Amino acid sequence: MAPSLNLVGAGHVGRALGRLFAATSALVVQDVLTRSRRSAMEAIAFIGAGRACDDMAQMRPSRVWMVAVGDDAIAPACAALAASQPLAGSIVFHCSGAKASTELAAARAAGAFVASVHPVRSFADPQAVAGAFAGTWCGVEGDPEALAVLEPAFEAIGARPVRIDPAAKTVYHAAAVFASNYLVTVLDAALRAYAAAGVPESVARELARPLASEALANVFRIGPEAALSGPVARGDFATVARQQDAVTRWDPATGRLYEALVAPTSELARRKRGA
Template sequence: MCRIGFIGAGTTGTALAVRLSEKGYSVVAVSSRSLSSAQKLARLINNCRVCRTAQELADVADLIFITTPDDVIPRVCCEVEWHEGQGVVHCSGAHSIDILEPARHQGASVGSFHPLQTFASAEQATNNLIGSTFAVEAEAPLLPKLKELASSLEGEWIELKPEDKVLYHMAATFTSNYLVTLIKIALDLWQAFGIPPARASQALLPLLRGTVNNIASVGLPNCLTGSISRGDIGTIQEHLEILKTRCPEMLAVYKELGIHTIPVALAKGKIDENKARDLKFLFTT
């Protein structure tokens, strides 16, 4: 059986190690920058040894995941002596497998395996991982193995070309990270009329969940509701006036997002080209 090891015992490494082990894979070893992180991960898995160095780990595993921060992956890859028959995989969404060139040069198969998921902590990552989509990039014989791992984790896989990875990663940034930014903006607006973030967050969460449910059930463009979808020019003018006087720092982002919402409203069919032109005028002047 393939012996799996992890270099980097953070959120992603922990989630993958724990879940793959639960699915019957043999996770044999972990190493990390600090011994304590490696020990913490190893305690979660039966018969998983702690290695003091990445080299020690690479010497006892056949499939090695480098789950360090992106910027550290090339350095870790360079520091280890790899050999033929090994698979070396990183989990970065933006980088291609080229950053693992030193391992490929030494005869290892290289790949990337990116869980399209948000991991805020090891525990939450472990909970969220199952059922995620995984972006895979690898050459044979590693590619089918990575697809098999994605399926074992009850997820879909998508095979990406190296030149498409940055675009793919940016889409994840919009879907997850910038959603957080939008909620922060909404919380700031609530604070402008005196409601603290915790209370505002509690009030906005059902709206957020309803939106996500609508995206899942009716999809775009029909999930779009609100002033732009209805073409309520008067309401939007009021938004713009208030933003100018009370929250001018949010005016630019409001307008920019408005511009990108017009095509969705048009596609939904509740506004016509004339209304779309009027809306665009409001957002660009």
């Protein structure tokens, strides 16, 4: 018999994972608690299993508890859980990319084993995620007793767990921000710079597309050192200075962004030359 699973919170992440666990029988979805009975019933309908509860006291004891709430609500929700449920020997985990399993200290103090499992993908569309979860990397850390149960359960729904250092959890999450959010910011600067040169927006995207696509493909194919090109890689700092001055005169904020990128790009170029 697969371990039972209770959900405290069932937003996009909780619903998608709950549906996957229920469909594969990796974990048996038991009780679901959300902010309202209506949302709990909606979550259960999406998951295809579970029983709605109005408060933590109504929830039955469970082998596994998923605290699927917002980052800042994890510790308070865990404290409330520890105060209302017998947790000794159970497993309590959350799915935050920014917070470590230490947020579940109240559960650990109550005798539970704790962990965090962070699927590295967007959950904006839970149905799409549930339909194409196979191959998703998950950063995992926590008590060995918890991971001994959670890693096989996540592998059963198609996840690829990778152990991370809980002390560096914030840096781990920042990696995703660099790889996704800040990449978009840099590309926005490129498109605005093209527009400042009189290039129509639709054409600017087509000018940037092959440069960005090929650079990104090269990073993952041959590594960032080999993929780096351009004036910094060539050591042409006269061109870099002219560009920085021109960009700053056009838009001071974007000029500061350009300037901030010169030093780390120079360090990458140094690694390229030493490779």
